[in-house]
Amino acid sequence: MSTYNQKILVVDDEPDLQMLMMQRFRHKIRSKEYEFHFAENGQEALDLIAKDSEISLILSDINMPRMDGLTLLNELQNIQRDDIKAIMVSAYGDMDNIRTAMNRGAYDFVTKPIDFKDLETTIEKTLREIERILKSKDLEDQLTTLNYDLDMAARIQQKILKQDFPVYADDNRFDVYAHMIAAKHVGGDFYDFFKVDDEHFVFFIGDVAGKGMPAAIYMAVCRTMLKSIGSEVKDPAECIFKVNNMLIPESDISTFVTVFYAVLNIKTGELSYCNGGHNLPYLASKNGEVRELDDVGGLLLGKFDDAPYEKTTIQLSPGDTILTFTDGISEAEDEDDGFFEEYRIVDYLKKSGDKSLNSLVKGLFLEVMKFAGAAPQSDDITVLATTYNGVNSNIKT
Incomplete structure (x- = not known):
């Protein structure tokens, strides 16, 4: 009693x-x-x-x-x-x-x-x-409050991530497409992209540790910081360095975020990128080759003051696609608790041929869904893909 x-x-x-x-x-x-x-x-x-x-x-x-x-x-x-x-x-x-x-x-x-x-x-x-x-x-009251928080978190996430594609229909030098399936309890996946000027296109993808309203709020803060700093700083490593230090006061012991951040020169095809503890993207070349981007190191964001970050630059050829994703793809589970794993991403990209960008992304989701079957997924599943078409290209993806 x-x-x-x-x-x-x-x-x-x-x-x-x-x-x-x-x-x-x-x-x-x-x-x-x-x-x-x-x-x-x-x-x-x-x-x-x-x-x-x-x-x-x-x-x-x-x-x-x-x-x-x-x-x-x-x-x-x-x-x-x-x-x-x-x-x-x-x-x-x-x-x-x-x-x-x-x-x-x-x-x-x-x-x-x-x-x-x-x-x-x-x-x-x-x-x-x-x-x-x-x-x-x-x-019951706690459950009602939790469900309200989750609903609000989902609305925040969807409002942040919603995009009507194609976004840059009048600029055929590049194309971008993204898609996300939110987990039941709302994870912390996010992405964004924007043109800094007529030469530079920024895209990034991230995954906040945690779920529900705290993750959604932290996600919104992180995305806003990346977009704000990225609009002024063209160096990916400098941008990530600054955002990391800005996030630390906003983080608690269990909160952090992984981010892949890239700047594409849409006139030259040069891609500069920095990684903050995130899954490395894959480069799918026009000739059918698929490889993981080189690892430049870099710790997750929101934990370590003045953590060092480095960038690297690669040259893209017309028709090359950069596929970024969150671990909801590689760690998607089937009914026997097996993981989708990244080798299936590579196999899929090698067999994708000349698919349009939205077909490429949606096709990968279909592969994951076939693999998972009826197994419920505990994490968001998010993909952001960018194709460089070339300065004088008439390629439509």
Whole structure:
């Protein structure tokens, strides 16, 4: 039983009962386990309940003036509080009234003359039921709050990531396409892309540790920082370095983010990139070759002050595609708890041929879904792909 005061309302018109209750339960009263309140009829009881919502247990006689116990039971049902339980007191052998009381929602009953040992047992049993109901209600409230947070987190994530493709239909020097399937409990995947000027196109993808509202908020903060700094700084390593230091005050012991960040010169095809602990992307060449980008090192963001980050630059040829993804792809599980793993990504890219960019991305999702079958996924599944078409290209992807 809980140690806090249990407020018990005794409803009876017999003046001696109040003294008897206070005497018989004096130890419970002194230890502050029980706190008794008294009313002489059903109407007084309703007035007290209206004033004090902590009253949950009612011990009521059936026969009383003004409003009897059976009418009181009817009125209690109108209050619509699941945590109110009534123990009815009736004359021994008065089975008709006892049956009526139970049908009207009484939790239990005792008979006159009152056996106080039996009454204490009945009170304890009823209080345990009330406490169970209150705990269940607390859990329901917590679940409602959690579901609200998850719904809001999902809205934040979808609002941030929603893009109408094609985004740059009037610029055929490059193409970009992204797609995400959110996990049931909303993870922290995000991506973004933007043109800094007529020569430079930035794209990045990230994965925040955690789920729900905290991950969604941290994701929004991280994305905003990357976009803000990236609009001013063209060096990927410098951008990641600054964002990392800015994120540290926003991070707690279990919060961090992995990021792959790249800048494509859409006039020359040079791709400069920096990696902050994220899955390395794959380069799918026009000639059918597929390789993982070189690892330039780099720690995850939000944990280590002044962590060093390096960039590297590669030359893309027209038709080359950079496929970035989160670990929701490589760690997608099938019904036997096996992982999709990155070799399947490579195999898929090698067999994809001249697919358009959106077909390439959606086809990879289809492969993952076929692999997973009916197995539920615990993480977001996100892919961002960019194709360099060349300065004078008329390629449409």
